Amino acid sequence: AKTTISVIKADIGSLAGHHVVHPDTMAAAAKVLAEAKSKGIIVDYYITHVGDDLELIMTHRKGVDAPEVHEVAWNAFKEAAKVAKELGLYAAGQDLLTDAFSGNVRGLGPSAAEMEFVERPAEPVIVFMADKTEPGAFNLPLFRVFGDPFNTAGLVIDPKLHDGFKFEVYDVIGGKYVIMNLPEEMYDLLALIGTPGRFVVRRVYRKSDNEIAAVVSVERLNLIAGQYVGKDDPVAIVRAQSGFPAVGEVIEAFAFPHLVAGWMRGSHFGPLMPVSQRNARCTRFDGPPRVVALGFQIKNARLIGPADLFDDPAYDETRRLAQTIAEYMRRHGPFMPHRLGPEEMEYTTLPAVLQKLQNRFVEAKLYEVKGPKVKTELLHE
Ligand code: 13P
Ligand code: 13P
Ligand code: MG
Ligand code: MG
Ligand code: MG
Known part of the structure; x- marks a missing residue:
């Protein structure tokens, strides 16, 4: 079986300007990824941030551009942005340019790098x-x-x-x-x-x-x-x-x-x-x-x-x-x-x-x- 690694990221809002991701928004994203893992959509994940960008590192068996995996990422960003709005973080939801998700995050604001290999x-x-x-x-x-x-x-x-x-x-x-x-x-x-x-x-x-x-x-x-x-x-x-x-x-x-x-x-x-x-x-x-x-x-x-x-x-x-x-x-x-x-x-x-x-x-x-x-x-x- 081939393995895919998908790194998908978005800026969903930051603590104190464009400085750093708030831990509560990371926790909100983690909840979505944990659920996707328990459902078997993804095999594993690691969540982190660089500056004000929330980074989802995911592994799975579904290949690049898999709609299910992109949807998980999109939902994680949405949930994180919700928390960002509640906390009044700066530029909450910054990189989520639309509400209409249609199978792939490309063109909607987030960025993705993915590769599949044996x-x-x-x-x-x-x-x-x-x-x-x-x-x-x-x-x-x-x-x-x-x-x-x-x-x-x-x-x-x-x-x-x-x-x-x-x-x-x-x-x-x-x-x-x-x-x-x-x-x-x-x-x-x-x-x-x-x-x-x-x-x-x-x-x-x-x-x-x-x-x-x-x-x-x-x-x-x-x-x-x-x-x-x-x-x-x-x-x-x-x-x-x-x-x-x-x-x-x-x-x-x-x-x-x-x-x-x-x-x-x-x-x-x-x-x-x-x-x-x-x-x-x-x-x-x-x-x-x-x-x-x-x-x-x-x-x-x-x-x-x-x-x-x-x-x-x-x-x-x-x-x-x-x-x-x-x-x-x-x-x-x-x-x-x-x-x-x-x-x-x-x-x-x-x-x-x-x-x-x-x-x-x-x-x-x-x-x-x-x-x-x-x-x-x-x-x-
Ligand atoms: P970000 O893309 O990291 O939000 O940067 C925005 C900006 O204008 C920093 O000064
Ligand atoms: P080691 O002897 O530490 O394994 O180093 C191997 C190597 O080629 C490092 O570039
Ligand atoms: Mg940015
Ligand atoms: Mg920003
Ligand atoms: Mg940034």
């Missing part, structure tokens, strides 16, 4: 969960894990990894995807995923046998809602060891706190700081963006663990560097490139401010302005 005798899996950033935040680390031998020694020395991996890249605006083979198409892949707001690494497969290696939630909340309603705060699942990168190779990619979009009002670049579960809450300028990594073994669809992988002094220097970068970026105040560029700001409340200035401008054509010479459909639409 369990190996020992099946180590790492669940990454981030707050105050977007799905493309995983582009750089996943490239390094599955494509860069300076990160992953196994790509060079392990015959089972040596053929490389396939990356499925999803165009969140065009609604299409492309599969690229590494190492041979590395430069083309980078040409796409270097634009993480649009081209998101959605899945990674082992090239030799198409075995699923990683999956990322790709829901872009602002694109779904048509306006800024919070950041998409993504999740990812990565399999490790025995034919996949080692656990240490997977989490090594997070030792560099790269700049990601999100942070305050979802409108700023800041460093992605790997933190322990204990520090999975957002403070300074509603951040900085944070990521938690929980390691599990999956056995007969049961979740063994978790291990809190960034809860370790080995990541202290990464966090220190992240603080330094946070300080440096913050000093730019409202200026780009701390603040995001105009395309992303479209979805925020900035256009309303700019609108007021429209008729203050005085016509003054000092020179002829020509358009760019190269127009590619992928980059300009």
Whole structure:
């Protein structure tokens, strides 16, 4: 029998702004999942949070996109949001954009990453969960894990990894995807995923046998809602060891706190700081963006663990560097490139401010302005 792991998350409201999930809302969600477990819809679950995002980690036998499992997640979020409203939590029900559930949470506000596989005798899996950033935040680390031998020694020395991996890249605006083979198409892949707001690494497969290696939630909340309603705060699942990168190779990619979009009002670049579960809450300028990594073994669809992988002094220097970068970026105040560029700001409340200035401008054509010479459909639409 195949096993499925589904990580489905939503922001259903937070204690003190967008800082952290309230324990009572987690308890409400836990009740729904416990009932689903006793009914046999899911085999096991683990509930946690990163910042203001409630994270449901579930294992079952029903495959990806199973309506029953998505309904369990949806009901858990609904119950949690009910408690959030009772407690008057901030932005209660934030990511639940509709009341009409119809078999899948996709497009309704929550995000999901799911994969199905035949369990190996020992099946180590790492669940990454981030707050105050977007799905493309995983582009750089996943490239390094599955494509860069300076990160992953196994790509060079392990015959089972040596053929490389396939990356499925999803165009969140065009609604299409492309599969690229590494190492041979590395430069083309980078040409796409270097634009993480649009081209998101959605899945990674082992090239030799198409075995699923990683999956990322790709829901872009602002694109779904048509306006800024919070950041998409993504999740990812990565399999490790025995034919996949080692656990240490997977989490090594997070030792560099790269700049990601999100942070305050979802409108700023800041460093992605790997933190322990204990520090999975957002403070300074509603951040900085944070990521938690929980390691599990999956056995007969049961979740063994978790291990809190960034809860370790080995990541202290990464966090220190992240603080330094946070300080440096913050000093730019409202200026780009701390603040995001105009395309992303479209979805925020900035256009309303700019609108007021429209008729203050005085016509003054000092020179002829020509358009760019190269127009590619992928980059300009
Ligand atoms: P151990 O000898 O500690 O099992 O290490 C094995 C290994 O390959 C670590 O990367
Ligand atoms: P969340 O998506 O985490 O709710 O962030 C919203 C925000 O605007 C933080 O400043
Ligand atoms: Mg929030
Ligand atoms: Mg959040
Ligand atoms: Mg959010």
